Amino acid sequence: MPTVRVDLGTRAYPVVIGPGVTGRLESLLEKQAGGVGRVFVFFDAQVYALHGGEVMRCLGPFARKASVMALPGGERTKTVRTVGRVHDYLLAEQVSRNDFILACGGGVLSDVVGYAASTVLRGVRWGVISTTLLGMVDAAIGGKTGVNHPRGKNLVGAFWQPSFVVCDTFHLHTLPARERVAGMGEIVKYAGLTGGTMLTRLEQREPGEWLEIPRALTGVIEQSVRCKATVVGADETEQGRRMLLNLGHTFAHGIERAAGYGRLLHGEAVLVGLLAACELSVRAGVSSERKLSRYCSILEQYIRRIPYRRLEAEAVWEGMTWDKKRRGGRLRFVLLSAPGRPLFADAVNSAEARRALQAAIRYYDHTGGSHAASTRGERTESQYGRNTRTR
16 A cells, blocks of 8 residues: 655655555544544535445544534535635534544545634644545645635635545545546646656556556556655745646636536646647747647547536636736746646747637537537547547
8 A cells, every 4th residue: 555755844744545545544543643632524425425434434433522524515615605614613513723624525625624624723633535536646635725716716725734645546436437537637737747657657548447457546646646745845835846736727727717616627627728738838839749749649538538618718818817826917837848847937928828728628629528429520630730530
């Protein structure tokens, strides 16, 4: 069972990965410095129905003094109002700083509960049992917590590191197929950042095969976690290098906002955003179609598996203007000179960035989900010169 350490000195913590690792929950709580008073467990409501009994059994003796609350899932619940509900519950139960807060669910749940943990009593320890692929490889790791604002994605939040993260791959067997593809969006991002063996691994498997090969899936999860842990350890609060992890996300956050939060899952929007980032890398002259061809072939495979939502480029661009990474009023993009060679671009021509966005949306328009089914057999040409037949 791989364990990856997020090295932050006295605040370092383990990320435990593999089938059945929820069974280590009691041990992880016992290792908390100073002991643990009560445990407050917050579940995604659907996860509670599927796995609540198992999680509570794995708490061992901590279950006797545990309090449980289920919260609705989905991006639309990622609001200050939901955080307020968590605050109200914790304060009504007279939470203390010696207690422990446990988030059990996907990225939305860990973002909301982590933010509540960071702010109630000015900070209470917390941990994550991540039950989605996207949460395991990205959202649960690194201490980014927060909620959306009508003006943009994740604009209200705090850095508050968990005490541990549990990634039990057994939970992925109850994950809807769409959520699996969305989680692979973040894994594909890491392949762009690292290149090498991770890129080769993704080329060797069809998008729908991963869950059927547990060892291979655990391997790409571990590689993704190691990449993120290394970057977070070097730049915890995203002052420099950690911003590289936002490859494709400047576009993706605008896409999510324009589509309506929840209509496209975060990882789905990331896939389209990654294609736009590759297009911009070529247009900005930092790369070439040849250098990015392998990577874009993988992206296009996954984009063809996400549902269609109509996107207006201008609405996406308006959403992008509220991106957190902007500097001096200008958007800051992460681009690729080649897989494994990301770089920052602060002086991108906005007209070229718009054209890159439009090109990615055009590709998605012709291949995404239900729209693709309605145009079966139509041939389109991707921006990388390959003829691609819609499904």
